[in-house]
Amino acid sequence: MIATSSTPTLLVKATSTVAATCTTAVPDANGYVPPDACNANYGFYPRWEDNAAFAIAFGLTTCAHLAQAIVLKKPFCWVIIMGALWECFCFILRTLGAKDQQNSTYVTVSTLLFLLAPLWINAFAYMVVSRLIYFLHPKQAVLTIPARWLAKGFVAADIISFIVQAAGGALMADQHSTENADLGRKVYMAGVGVQLFFVVIFIVVSISFYHQVLCDIRTGTLKNRNRWIRPLVLVIFLVLILIVERIIFRFVEFSGGVSSSNKILRHEGYQLYLDALPMLLALASLNLIHPGLVLKGPGCSFPSSKIQWWKGRSAAFEPLALRSFDRREHSSVE
Template identity: 45%
Template sequence: MATNTTSEAPSQTSGEAAASCTTAVPGKYGNVPITACNSYYNFNPEFAPAVAVCVLFGILTLAHMAEAYMFKKRYCWVLIMGAAWEAIGFGLHAAGAHDQQNAGYATAHNLLFLLSPLWINAFAYMTFARMVHYFLPESRVWKIKGASLAKCFVWADILAFIIQGVGGLMANPGNDSSTMKTGVDIYMGGIAVQEAFVLFFISLMVLFHRQSVSLETSIRVRERPWRPLLYALYGVLLAITVRIIFRLVEYSRGMQPSNPVPFHEAYAYALDAFPMMAAILILAVIHPGRYLVGPESEFPKKSRKERKAEKKAKKAEKQAAKAERKAGRHFAKVGELAYNESSDRGDSGSWDAYDMSEQNQARV
């Protein structure tokens, strides 16, 4: 779709280009050579492909909004955010294609395009955690409860989000070469962290898979089909991995003439946008709401009154434990004083008094 969206790679390194760049006179739609100081793109962005992809992501966003309402799955807002960011990002890219001197369009598209997959990744984590809670009798995999699994991996995704966000902002083509290089390094570190968590997460999915197969004969598992949704999540994480590998390859070779990837827009469509579109489509067809049904499919939520009562009970328990320790120290001190006084008088009952205090402390 965007195979003609190419740009000739610069004949010098990014550092040399930054040192010798000049401000070019913008042509049609603000287009300038990518080595110009006022260039915000590594290629000549095409309008039509950006509009088409924006529309497709927009349709998927609306579909997921409808399904979230239909299946009453509130946590689906996470996936909706990912799809919406993709749609908005490509809408801005289309606008930028006809206004290439607008740095805001270029920067916003770059950030939304780079960060939106993390929303999809987080949704996969949250869905699998609910599968563990719903399908497995003990609601845990590898001794990790479903609710804890969701919290741990969502926080891991947030960490990757922050790292990639900082790197993506610094790696914007409008910045100087030194800032861009630092940004690329930070971003690569962020996606490496993301992939490490993805691989560990897949290992937990395999454990879940094995446990579910072993429980296949039970009524609980037989009445709740888990395979389609698990296979869908495998597909989603595969798409995310393809996208991460693409970004690692793109940036690891640097902005050099020998590396054509950053200077051909078609690579970004084929190996980033389309895999994410496929992931969102898979989750629209095999929606978690079709398989995670009923109140048991969600993590139990305590009311405000219950949380307040639980907090009050814990506080009372701590105070009681503190009082017991204080009473124990008091008995020990009384016994010691009695022992010392009896020893001074040569009283043979001094040991008995001390022993009684020790026994009282032990009982406390």
Template identity: 40%
Template sequence: MTVDYITLPGVTNDHVTLAPQTISIAIPTCIQTITPDKNGYVPPGTCNALYNYYPSFVAALIFSCFFGMLTVAHIWQAAYFKTKFCWVIIMASVWETISFVARTISTRNQQNVWIELISDLFVLLAPLWVNAFAYMLLARMIYFYLPTHSIFSIPASVLALAFVSLDFVSFVIQIIGGSYAGPTAPMAQQLKGVHIYMGGIGLQQFFIFIFLALGVKFHREMLKWEYTGRAKQGWKRLLFTLYASLGFITIRFFFRFIEFSGGETSSNPLPYHEAYFYALEAVPMCFAILCYNITHPGTVLQGLEAKLPTIRSLLFRKRGARKAHEELKGEDEVELVGKYVKLRKYSVSGYVELERRIREREADRLERSLDCGETDVRQ
């Protein structure tokens, strides 16, 4: 404890005269009485102790290299397959790399708060990029594979925008909580930061569960199309890759939730053993990113249909589809076929309806021709 002295100026007016006052304020301070070792380590719970264990330089270096290789691989794959939206998963890998590079440096500079804080923030927030990529990927799969380009009557573009926006909300909450819970912050502020961060990751996992429900719906729709023999290839492999990645993210979520909710007490071993951090944080995140290296979206989603339209283009398409439907009223089959490509340009739902109408007319014509044939035979 240190004592700080503050002098309050006196006040003199027509009603009262107060002499200047000097007050003392006791301020808790940290006085280091233990000499740090060559890497800056001091025992947990002592002044300036940033870790609850002796962090491993080798483990941090290995994961720095591993995430770095994943980053390079994703950059090469995105360029090779021309998948621009893969910049999101690249960001996830880059943030993990930054985190573990900073952690590697921090193991040799354990008295530097800022390096440790950078490592913590980037490792806490990197999974949000993986989530955002999963949302964008499923939206493109819906647009690429389903003739209606929608799920539960929600257009794929709207779905992507909604979930990425929700992911950003979770990101903001978690970054606020992570910044509050710095290792040198007062205990009350750290607890507040932990609670905010836990709320953020809880919200994030809630969005993932809702998203998985949409994934299951898409899965069932594709099974129906596959049964008819009209489904494009590759959807199942890519969807199971998405499931696996979100599964690894969920493992990491439960680790963080249990770690923070248990507090730094003797009954909670997670904060005091580095092995838990690597086994339940670093390894799941490696596999969550690696999944998309093994089954890269660019190997499946190819061509113009793999490009997700913007919300603005959807609005213009709806207007065009209504206009095209008006033009089609009362036209014969030849004119309908002539409008086939035109209507497809404006609206996939209109395209499906038109295809149904053409099939019905073909069936009627075939039935009439069969009836005529039977009449000829009887005659």
């Protein structure tokens, strides 16, 4: 039967004249139809066992990060908890969608979550290194950039990248329009490019900081002798490298377009083992060498801006109060 309309699909058909090039297929028990069918939501046959395994693994690392944040009293770790939870929820939806492949909501939402989840892990790496610089470096700066501004600048860049990638992902989800999907692909890749640009710069900053740490260790001038410092910095390097690998994969994946003719989009394994697995390794490595093992004691976190504001206000009011008291005492004497 020739279809006159189509349901939303993960892959855009090779031509916008859908009615003339695809047919509506009869779904199997899980709702699967061939990728070229009008009612196809997937370019591959999703395996619920693989997606369920990733959902469980991300769930475990989420629980571990939550417990570590509570035990080690590190409120800023809510960022990595969100990243792990985001991935877990994504794979729960993918697991459900594998058994109900005609439900376009599962594939649309899980795909958006999948595309954006690593940005949380990226932001956490920025926050950890900035705090290490503030905690360990005598000048609390690297390459003349203060640690606080380093954190604000790179996290802001990550947020911008998040917004751009989200906009691109939303456009790619519009499967009724080939033009919108292609525009979304370009917007998403631009956002990924912004992310890669700042990650590379941050790697340079981190290398400079690590070189200084090694020099301080050799000379014995490092003000904190925690044995977890070097392992933690190396783990952060691993996380950043895994993020770069994932970005490169996404560039290669979408360079072939978002149509059913893209061979990479026809195999789920590429997404699972070149995107999900690296992010799982990044989260698990931060469980093994948690930042809280190093960032503890006085100066381990940025002072609250409210505290700094109040100190400035109290310092300004104190002389005024003393002068006021002196004037009252002088008047009483007269």
